[in-house]
Amino acid sequence: MARDINKRLTQLRTRRGGLDRLNRVNESLAVDTILRKSQQQEPWEKRALNKPNTRYALGAMQAVDSDYTRISIETAERVANQLKNGLNAHGDNVEFRLQGSVPLDIHIRGVSDVDLLTLSTDFYTYDRTGQRSQLGFYTSPSSRTSIGVLLDLRGACENILISSFPKAEVDTTGGKAIAISGGSLARPVDVVPSHWFDTTAYQVSGQEHDRAVTILNKKVPTTLDNWPFLHIKKINDVDEAVSGGLKKAIRLCKNVRSDAEAEGTSIPLPSFDIAATMYHADYQALSQGSIYELAILAEAQRHLDHLVRNIEHAKALRVPDGSRRIFDSDDKIRGLHNLSNEIDDLLREVAKEQNNFLASLAEPPLDASRIAISLLNATGLS
Numbered sequence: 001m002a003r004d005i006n007k008r009l010t011q012l013r014t015r016r017g018g019l020d021r022l023n024r025v026n027e028s029l030a031v032d033t034i035l036r037k038s039q040q041q042e043p044w045e046k047r048a049l050n051k052p053n054t055r056y057a058l059g060a061m062q063a064v065d066s067d068y069t070r071i072s073i074e075t076a077e078r079v080a081n082q083l084k085n086g087l088n089a090h091g092d093n094v095e096f097r098l099q100g101s102v103p104l105d106i107h108i109r110g111v112s113d114v115d116l117l118t119l120s121t122d123f124y125t126y127d128r129t130g131q132r133s134q135l136g137f138y139t140s141p142s143s144r145t146s147i148g149v150l151l152d153l154r155g156a157c158e159n160i161l162i163s164s165f166p167k168a169e170v171d172t173t174g175g176k177a178i179a180i181s182g183g184s185l186a187r188p189v190d191v192v193p194s195h196w197f198d199t200t201a202y203q204v205s206g207q208e209h210d211r212a213v214t215i216l217n218k219k220v221p222t223t224l225d226n227w228p229f230l231h232i233k234k235i236n237d238v239d240e241a242v243s244g245g246l247k248k249a250i251r252l253c254k255n256v257r258s259d260a261e262a263e264g265t266s267i268p269l270p271s272f273d274i275a276a277t278m279y280h281a282d283y284q285a286l287s288q289g290s291i292y293e294l295a296i297l298a299e300a301q302r303h304l305d306h307l308v309r310n311i312e313h314a315k316a317l318r319v320p321d322g323s324r325r326i327f328d329s330d331d332k333i334r335g336l337h338n339l340s341n342e343i344d345d346l347l348r349e350v351a352k353e354q355n356n357f358l359a360s361l362a363e364p365p366l367d368a369s370r371i372a373i374s375l376l377n378a379t380g381l382s
Contacts, residue, residue, distance in 0.1 A: 003345060005052045008259045012059050015258065016042070018068065018110030024181045024188045025111055033186075034110065037067070053349040057297050060108075060255035061248035061289075068110040072102050075187040076114040079161070079180065083118055083191070086160035092153065093121045097213075099192070099228035101271055104235055106250045108258065113188045115177070117213060117228070118157060123149045124196040125214060130203035138198075146195065146223045150216035153193040154178070161191065175219035197225055209233040227321035234320035235275060238283065245286030248293065249278045249300045253339060260342045267342070269335030276319040276326045277336070278303070294350065294373040301347040302370060304340035347373070 014020050017038035025034065044059040063069075080096040087094050100115035101107035125146060126138055161170045161180050168183030174190075181188035194215045201210040209229040216223055239246040253274045257267045269277075278300065285299035307314035314336065317326045327333050344366060351358045351369035358364040358372055 003260075003263065003342075003349075005056055005349065009052060009056050009059070011259050011262060012056060012255060013038075013042075013045070015109050015255070016059075016064055021109065021111035021188075025186060037065070048353075051350075051353040053346065054294070054353050057252065057346060057350050058293055060252045061293060061296060062251070063105050063247070064107055064110055064112070068112075069102065069105060069107070072107075072112055072114045072187045073098065075185055076102075076116045076189050079165075079185070079189045079191065080116060080118070082164040083157060083160055086164065087153075087156060090156060092156060094153075095119050095121055097229070099226075099232070101275075104232055104247070104275075106235075106247050106254070106271075106275060108251055108254045111187060113179070113190050115190050115192055117192050117194050117215075118153065119213065120149060120153055120193075120195040124198065126198035127200045127203070130198065130200040132198070132203040146214050147216065147221055149195060150193050150214070150223065151218065151221060153195075154216060154218055157191055157193055175217040176215055176224075199227075225323075227323055230321040231272075231275075231319070235279060238279060242283050242287040243290035245289035245296050245299075246278060246281070246283075248289055248296050249281060249286060250275045252297060252300055253278060253304075253343065256342050256346060257339055260338070265338055265342065267335045267338045268331040269339060272319070273326050273332060273335075274339075277307070277317070279320050280317050288374070292374070294354075297343070297347060297350060298370040298374045301340075301343045301366065304336065304343055305366065308337055308340045 018025070018034040019038055022034065042059070042062070042065070044055065044062050047058055048054040076098060084094060084096070097117045097119065098115060099117055102112055102114050123142060123144060126133055132138065158170065158172045158178055161168075161178060165180060165183050165185065168180050168185055171179040177190035177192045179188065179190050192215055194213045197212040197214045199210060199212050202212070209232070211229065212225050212227050214223050214225050235246065254271055257269065257274065260267055281299055281303040285302070286296060288299075289296035311333065314333075315325060315327050318324065319326055327336060347366065347369050348364050351364055351372040353359070355372040358368060
């Protein structure tokens, strides 16, 4: 399908400004704030004014305005306070953590759902082969089960949210999360009932990033173990080492996926797996983005193209926390192919805007296109 860059620029601005999800924010003050803020131009919109593909690529890499992120986190904290009060009143003790794109600052929407882990502190599980377990630091096993504890916690959370936010929409149909939005809430929040799981690594290190969480899928019902804080740490560590280039690459791919799907191209690759995929890109190449940002586009394209051309290698790659393979289904392989094609196209169009010879070609070679944009410096992009 033909790609309309001006339409994509509009969609990018709308998405970043929160205008695409005004129906998820019904409180008038929050809507007014979004509408007022959306009138302001962001710095990326003033760059490469006669080069729309370049401007899109640069804009798609940038973090969402910090005010939007702050409001998302504050909204999650407000929901957490109501849950804590309600659960404590019933004798249930909990604590809260954020997981997902918002705490990592790789979300691409001004109005972004926030994942709020609601962790029971009255119940936890542990790996019995771990060091602390072997040394007898844990009490005797409880007769309660994870499924039973989390089903009870889930039901209590649903009731508290419905009573505490009577004007909000509380969607209890999801298997893993209770989705609440609208009413007096400035952002949508996904409440995820859970409890701690002390892994063998955590029993040695005592570091929270090594601690897993157990969540419920009530539709089965069954439980799943996740390592959200190890994922966050791994991404943050690499991003810091490459001067912000990893997160820019992740945001770029997520924005391209969103716009491609709006045009009818299916890219069944979840955000978590996009982050995991770019985690395996070349770190030295990503770090060049601190000098000339389009080098990040060049590396994202090279990396995705390499994976498509070496599919068995791609299938062997694991998510940053090591818990599973990234491309563990045919749908995800298809998503990789389609995302790679989209990034190929963007690379070529950006290269045409930077190089007169490439602009004369209908489909410039990818190698030449990468070279053309990798040699640009910050002055050339102003």
